[in-house]
Amino acid sequence: MVNPTAPRLGVVVPSGNAAVEPEISALLSGHVHVHATRFPLFTEFEQRERIARYNEALAPAIASFGRLGARAVVAECSGSHYLQGPAREQEFCDDLSARFGVEVTTVTRTVLAALASIDATEVTLVSPYAQWLTDLSQGYWEAAGIKVRDIVKVRSSKGFSPYDVSTDELVEQVRAADRPKDEVLLMTGTGMFTLAALEELKAGVERTIITSNLATAWWSLSRLAPDAVVNWRLAP
Incomplete structure (x- = not known):
């Protein structure tokens, strides 16, 4: 209904x-x-x-x-x-x-509000972007008072392209990075499908992963x- x-x-x-x-x-x-x-x-x-x-x-x-x-x-x-x-x-x-x-x-402001709601002041970026845009992303978060501890680059079969990252590619590369579970992972990019990956990665259950959407x-x-x-x- x-x-x-x-x-x-x-x-x-x-x-x-x-x-x-x-x-x-x-x-x-x-x-x-x-x-x-x-x-x-x-x-x-x-x-x-x-x-x-x-x-x-x-x-x-x-x-x-x-x-x-x-x-x-x-x-x-x-x-x-x-x-x-x-x-x-x-x-x-x-x-x-x-x-x-x-x-x-x-x-980006909704992401900042979400991070503030869980008292997160540090993140590890999960970025599907080309390097120049990843650099801009890091600069933005740090200017907003969010420390970027590290960056996990996510590449699709077609290169650095958020629209083309598959769930399997996203999950595989995040798991391969083997980040500590007490870190907040911030997956950047509204055009990258993330919901199925969040479920596989136990987001909200075993670890905190914030995505744009x-x-x-x-x-x-x-x-x-x-x-x-x-x-x-x-x-x-």
């Missing part, structure tokens, strides 16, 4: 990202409905310039929700906000929230449906 009165979450997603809607919807279990719009393609630009332009395109994307009645909107491209840095990102979200009269945040789901429930009961948790 679908609850037509459940609060509505808007997400703004890169065009090729197939993971955000199904993963967040699965985690929200119908307590919050997910409604998506997409950033422009910007195919004429290389990746760094393209993700920078997503920040300029976010306001029109939010406007495209029109009369949907979203209670909150999350921008779902981590790299765009690595480029901004946490201080500028805060101002950016505040400005958009005031402009549209709805809380606007970013996936898990953080957005947790943040959405905390804001929009705080009394909802779900069958997962951030930490054991």
